[in-house]
Amino acid sequence: MRPAYPRPFKYVKAGSVGDALRYMEEGYKPLAGGQSLSTLLKLGFTYEGLVDIFELDELRYVRVGERLVIGALVVHNDVAMHRAVVEHAPALAKAAWHIADLQVRNRGTIGGSLAHADPAANYIPVLVALGAEVVVREKGAVKRMTVESYVKGPYETEKGLVVDVSVPRWSRQAVAVFKKRGAAYPSLVVAAAAEEKDGTVAKSRVAVGGLYTRPVAAAGVLDGLSLEELPGLVSRIVSELPEGEPYDDLHMSYEDKKKVLPQLLSKVLKELAESSAWSLPTFDRLTTWRGGGGFTTWINGVEVPVDAEPRKLLVDFLRERGAKEVKRGCDEGRCGACTVLMDGRAVKSCTIFAPQALGHRIETVRTLQRGGELHPVQRAFLEEFASQCGYCTHGFIMTVVDYLSVDPGVRDEVLRLSVKNICRCTGYVNIIRAIKKAGKIQKA
Amino acid sequence: MTYREGLRAVTGAGEYIDDVPEPAGALHMAIYRSPYPHAKIKKVDVSDVWRRGGMAFGPEDLLKVVKNPFPNALGLPIKYYPFAVGKAKFFGEPVAVVLARDKYKAADLLDYVYVDFEPLEPVASIEDALRGRALVHEELGTNVAMRRRMSFGDVESAFKNADVVEAFDFRFPRHTAMPLEPYGVLADFRGYELHAVANIQGPALYVYFIARALDIPTSKIHLQTPRDIGGSFGIKYSLYPYVVLAAAASRLASAPVKWVETRLESLAASSSNGERRGRVEIAATRDGRILAVRYQFVEEVGAYLRPPEPGALFRVHGNLNGAYDIRAVEADYTVVLTNRAPTGLNRGYGGPQFYFALERAVDELARRLGLDPLDLRMRNLITKFPVEKYGWRFYETPTGGLYPMLDYTSVVKAIEAEYRKWREEQERGRRVGVGIALVVEPSGTNLGYVDVAVEAEKRRYPHSGAGEYVTVSLDPSGVVNVFVNATNEGLGHETALAEVVARELGIDPSDVKVTYRVDTSLTWSLSSGSYSSRFAPVVASAAILAARRLREKIIELGAALLKTKRVVYEGGVVYDEADPKRRLDIRKIASAVHWDPGGLPEGIDPDLSATVFFHPPTVKAPEGDRVNSSAAYALQAHLAVVEEADGDVRLVKYVVAHDAGRILKRELLDGQLYGGVHHGVCMALYEELKYGEDASLRSLLLETYGTPDLSHFVGVEVELIHFETPVGYLPSGALGSGEGPVMGAPAAVANAVADLLKRRVSSLPV
Known part of the structure; x- marks a missing residue:
């Protein structure tokens, strides 16, 4: 059992897509948001070399035409909140909302998630249901294929660099994500899309992910039916779904998933029939992540040379440079104790490698309280006794600062989907109160 | 009111074990752990680590300085060392340690520790243990460590006369409250003395375990905790084997050693309740x-x-x-x-x-x-x-x-x-x-x-430890210092104790400074520490008694300074009962006594401190x-x-x-x-x-x-x-x-x- 520090690897930052493709030819693995890859590295996986594509902002776009086209490096939070995605592919946006937490969604990308092809991935079943296509580039070739054919099995895809994903329009779509108890990863994802005319389904697709080693889809199963009939069709759809190789994950056996499947399907079909209004935050912005380059990073306003091994986790780099308020609480990028702001957005510094901070601005609580006054979030945490041992507090505060920029009204629905840091002392009661109070103080 | 620990938390000012400055030349320790739950260790070869720029020590090296196994409450012949001896008995059990200049390098060098294991049939469950086909400790001849049946009152006739007997079978899982901060130790064994800082939790009984394992007197152990501990819930009591392991490594390497556990290691091998x-x-x-x-x-x-x-x-x-x-x-x-x-x-x-x-x-x-x-x-x-x-x-x-x-x-x-x-x-x-x-x-x-785990006739000495020391003292500017030799793992004891002591003395809590950390060079007891929810009944009681004793001293000194016999103490002020306008507040008394103890009348003790040991009756x-x-x-x-x-x-x-x-x-x-x-x-x-x-x-x-x-x-x-x-x-x-x-x-x-x-x-x- 190796302590969870990554083994050494070669690291290059791609200056362009062509650059990335050249390194991939040489066997380098592309590093996008790194939210899964960093954990694999900590848990002992080895890669000879990583080519960092995360700052290729040319792969960050959302275009609306006949199809909705989403660049590979659009981060999950933008898939979740960008107005064009919400309008044209609400099921995809909703699936994005269910990915991990705010910090992971600030870094993780749709292309990275597709290429990682985790059987528990949120997007893939939705993209399959929507009949989405993916554009993949290899040196000298551009290939276009359905997401279904791109994903070959667990963690296995067609070769090449994902450039973008395109989604056809559907008038109705729905998704349900099932996570077992304390799990961060879903065990089952059910998605459906339908074209409806005068109350009758003209065209439809239903997909299920997590049940088998690959997502399965059934086309046309709802065709010719009226919307009102849909919720009653669960058992028929279950029987018409193609079968695959049963998949037991860490939380649920295939048999247990089969038991939950009808409830999820019923939820999806109901949503498809009713098509409720969108209630989650929406923005027009698209995040960019291009750093200034160079050899330095900025920690709380001070320029600091990055002279660490590429494998050094940002949390360790920051601590070695004196930012001891940044803590590490787990080995899997989950607990959020290491959260800092990077260019103003909350990220988990244990999922980022030191050279990825080049040209970016890192902020901790020291920036928040500069000038001697407590920031509203700090004040609220103090007044509500929202800390006990204090070890998770810094990460919580930095997360909440970013969260409030997304949901200043602190609605339970959004909070539940966003702030998933772990505290072992407080039972969260006072932390939840503090977050609500901070929202009020900021508004006032 | 200020929530003192809270203010540290929200400003990122807490000092936890991994934040404590390392002694110069400290080496980082990584632990080679058994990948098998039960396996004979045929050979441990760490020589390659030395060739690659690190140090490493296997069981034979460690046994040279860890001379005694830890004791157990039943006096059984179980040899528990902080590393596997002869065979590995659980998944994650330390087998060897590697030291290097940083924790990444130390982790890398684990690849060059070669251990020849021969896997043995594991005792995987309670059923396996009772079946006894495989034994965890051969020298015990059984996997059953204890059987005790105790009866109180007339159980037999109660069951005979009952209208109904409800039987309920159950299973309770292994669980760890899992403090978010993992274990950490800084150990510096120098000049036949151990200086250690660890985020350990009481009772301080572990000082005795550490001393016994390293075969050094407790006078040669200086153990401290950092100011802040990132949660414990009992789990960090079981850190003492790692304190010994790091101390042994430090002694063998002749260098200070730092070890901070990762989450994987904590889930595998720190502590939990039993099933x-x-x-x-x-x-x-x-x-x-x-x-x-x-x-x-x-x-x-x-x-x-x-x-x-x-x-x-x-x-x-x-x-x-x-x-x-x-x-x-x-x-x-x-x-x-x-x-x-x-x-x-x-x-x-x-x-x-x-x-x-x-x-x-x-x-x-x-x-x-x-x-x-x-x-x-x-x-x-x-x-x-x-x-x-x-x-x-x-x-x-x-x-x-x-x-x-x-x-x-x-x-x-x-x-x-x-x-x-x-x-x-x-x-x-x-x-x-x-x-x-x-x-x-x-x-x-x-x-x-x-x-009670041992039959009464086999018990050698009576035990009833439960008390705590609290020291209070008045500094020259009238600030009351309170010291407790116990651990601060997020319970807010500094805040609470400041208010408890301030109430006794009738002063403002902001005039009370509380230090709450382990330091074995100061007064401590085997029962010292923060555990079993003992703050409110025990520690706060000791603090109240100490504050009262200090108040008596302040009254006596106040009376001496006012040159009168009958005084009243109220709200931090001593005044002449006959002439209430003649008054001295705590600040003035503290200042007068600290600056001019020679000016006090003969026989008046200038001591402005009190240490109380409170043991619940x-x-x-x-x-x-x-x-x-x-x-x-x-x-x-x-x-x-x-x-x-x-x-x-x-x-x-x-x-x-x-x-x-x-x-x-x-x-x-x-x-x-x-x-x-x-x-x-x-x-x-x-x-x-x-x-x-x-x-x-x-x-x-x-x-x-x-x-x-x-x-x-x-x-x-x-x-x-x-x-x-x-x-x-x-x-x-x-x-x-x-x-x-x-x-x-x-x-x-x-x-x-x-x-x-x-x-x-x-x-x-x-």
């Missing part, structure tokens, strides 16, 4: 009077019997009748060894398992008798406290416990309205489950209770198999409401009504209750350290351990109902309350789920 299986039998009359209760518990403690184990069985010894007036109790305990990580303290130590068994069984009895579970409990509730001792009244339990008088009926009735409301919701057709549990919460552990060594296992006992009534949502069970509402004596600091008390409920809910619904049939650990990540996060508790309502009965036998009047919630929540939630699903919930997590 328990067992049966509860309740003898009762048809109308629901409980006549007797019989417990048969089989507890596994992992590969070594690590002190204070098997204390998890005995921590609740004095309260085996729970909140009920039951005069006959029998306990039949078996402790077995398995090829799992050794167990230890975990929040509520022994209580969650015990109350899950008892309170679930009481619910099953109610169902059997067709009685409402709340009515059944009310019918058996303790209402009389006939024993007068130590200036208070008590209920004496058959096993030797002394429950201080509180208004049990009012506390239990406080949850009734809410309980009935949800029952009505059910009648209206709402799919919810309602569960209750009553908990008598022991606090202020009597270290002597562990002795109720805590005595066991007599036979009877022991008052704790200084204090509070009462809690729990109510849990669950519902089915999205194909799963979800907590909707939780209520705790309780009386823990005087409330010292309401906000901090609330925090302990909320946090305790959370840990109990984790045990009931989420978390388990799961082992496979091959004894491999399946829960090496938070994801597989099942840990919930903030999002799981958004919308869950937790309500606290406080009662306050200051008890007269403790200077603080306060009882502990950091563990009652974790003791009651597994039972209350399980009862709610059983109510919802109409099935016998006998194993956790549900």
Whole structure:
């Protein structure tokens, strides 16, 4: 059992897509948001070399035409909140909302998630249901294929660099994500899309992910039916779904998933029939992540040379440079104790490698309280006794600062989907109160 | 008011073990751990590590400086070293250590430790252990570490005369309260002395273990804790083997050594409670009077019997009748060894398992008798406290416990309205489950209770440790310094103690500075530390007595300075009773005494400090198999409401009504209750350290351990109902309350789920 520090690897930052493709030819693995890859590295996986594509902002776009086209490096939070995605592919946006937490969604990308092809991935079943296509580039070739054919099995895809994903329009779509108890990863994802005319389904697709080693889809199963009939069709759809190789994950056996499947399907079909209004935050912005380059990073306003091994986790780099308020609480990028702001957005510094901070601005609580006054979030945490041992507090505060920029009204629905840091002392009661109070103080 | 620890937390100013500056030249330690739960170690070769720029030490090297195994409470010939000797006995057991300039390099060099293992058949479960086909310790000849059967009152005739006997079989999982900060040690063994800083938690008994293992006198050990510890919940008590391991490495390498555990390692090999299986039998009359209760518990403690184990069985010894007036109790305990990580303290130590068994069984009895579970409990509730001792009244339990008088009926009735409301919701057709549990919460552990694990005639010395030292002193500017040689793991003791001491002296809490950390070069006791919810009954009492003694000194000095005999002390001011205008405040007295002690009249002692050791009067060594296992006992009534949502069970509402004596600091008390409920809910619904049939650990990540996060508790309502009965036998009047919630929540939630699903919930997590 190796302590969870990554083994050494070669690291290059791609200056362009062509650059990335050249390194991939040489066997380098592309590093996008790194939210899964960093954990694999900590848990002992080895890669000879990583080519960092995360700052290729040319792969960050959302275009609306006949199809909705989403660049590979659009981060999950933008898939979740960008107005064009919400309008044209609400099921995809909703699936994005269910990915991990705010910090992971600030870094993780749709292309990275597709290429990682985790059987528990949120997007893939939705993209399959929507009949989405993916554009993949290899040196000298551009290939276009359905997401279904791109994903070959667990963690296995067609070769090449994902450039973008395109989604056809559907008038109705729905998704349900099932996570077992304390799990961060879903065990089952059910998605459906339908074209409806005068109350009758003209065209439809239903997909299920997590049940088998690959997502399965059934086309046309709802065709010719009226919307009102849909919720009653669960058992028929279950029987018409193609079968695959049963998949037991860490939380649920295939048999247990089969038991939950009808409830999820019923939820999806109901949503498809009713098509409720969108209630989650929406923005027009698209995040960019291009750093200034160079050899330095900025920690709380001070320029600091990055002279660490590429494998050094940002949390360790920051601590070695004196930012001891940044803590590490787990080995899997989950607990959020290491959260800092990077260019103003909350990220988990244990999922980022030191050279990825080049040209970016890192902020901790020291920036928040500069000038001697407590920031509203700090004040609220103090007044509500929202800390006990204090070890998770810094990460919580930095997360909440970013969260409030997304949901200043602190609605339970959004909070539940966003702030998933772990505290072992407080039972969260006072932390939840503090977050609500901070929202009020900021508004006032 | 300032929440002192909170201000440090929100400003990122806390200093935890990994933040403590390293001594110059410190090397980082990585631990080579056994990948097998049970394997013979045929050869350990670390020479390649040395060739590659690191240092490494295997068992043979380490044995040169770790001269004695750790003791165990039963005196069994089990050799527990902080590393595997001869064979590895659990997955993750340290086999060798590697030292390098940084932690990444040290981790890399683990690849060059070569160990030749011969895997052996593992003792993977309680059943395996009892079967005894494979043995964890050959020298023991069995996997059974202890069997004890103890009877109190006339159990036999109670069962003979009972109308009904309800038997309930159960299993309680392995669980770790999992402090977010993992273990860490800085060890510097120089000049035949050990200087160590570690985020260890009390009781300070471990100083003796460390000294014995390293074969050095306690005078050669200087152990400190950092100012802040990132949670512990009992888990960090079991850090002492790593203190010894790092000290040994430091001694062999002749360099300071730093080690910080990672989460994987903590889940694999730090500490947890043991798995328990067992049966509860309740003898009762048809109308629901409980006549007797019989417990048969089989507890596994992992590969070594690590002190204070098997204390998890005995921590609740004095309260085996729970909140009920039951005069006959029998306990039949078996402790077995398995090829799992050794167990230890975990929040509520022994209580969650015990109350899950008892309170679930009481619910099953109610169902059997067709009685409402709340009515059944009310019918058996303790209402009389006939024993007068130590200036208070008590209920004496058959096993030797002394429950201080509180208004049990009012506390239990406080949850009734809410309980009935949800029952009505059910009648209206709402799919919810309602569960209750009553908990008598022991606090202020009597270290002597562990002795009950051994037959009375075999005990060599009496033990009853439970006390604490507190030192207060007045500095030249009138600031009161308070020092406690104990650990600060997030309980808010600095804030609470400042207010307690300020109240005694009639001054502002901002004039009280509290230092709360371990330093073995200062006054300490074996029982020192923050554990078993002992702050309120023990530490606060010691602080009050110390403050009173200081006040006496201030009065005497004030009178001397005012040159009068009769003075009055009020609000930090000493004045002449005859002429109240002649007055000196604490500041002036402090200044005068510090600057001009020579000016005091002959015979007046200028000492402005007081150290008090407070030992609770109720805590005595066991007599036979009877022991008052704790200084204090509070009462809690729990109510849990669950519902089915999205194909799963979800907590909707939780209520705790309780009386823990005087409330010292309401906000901090609330925090302990909320946090305790959370840990109990984790045990009931989420978390388990799961082992496979091959004894491999399946829960090496938070994801597989099942840990919930903030999002799981958004919308869950937790309500606290406080009662306050200051008890007269403790200077603080306060009882502990950091563990009652974790003791009651597994039972209350399980009862709610059983109510919802109409099935016998006998194993956790549900």
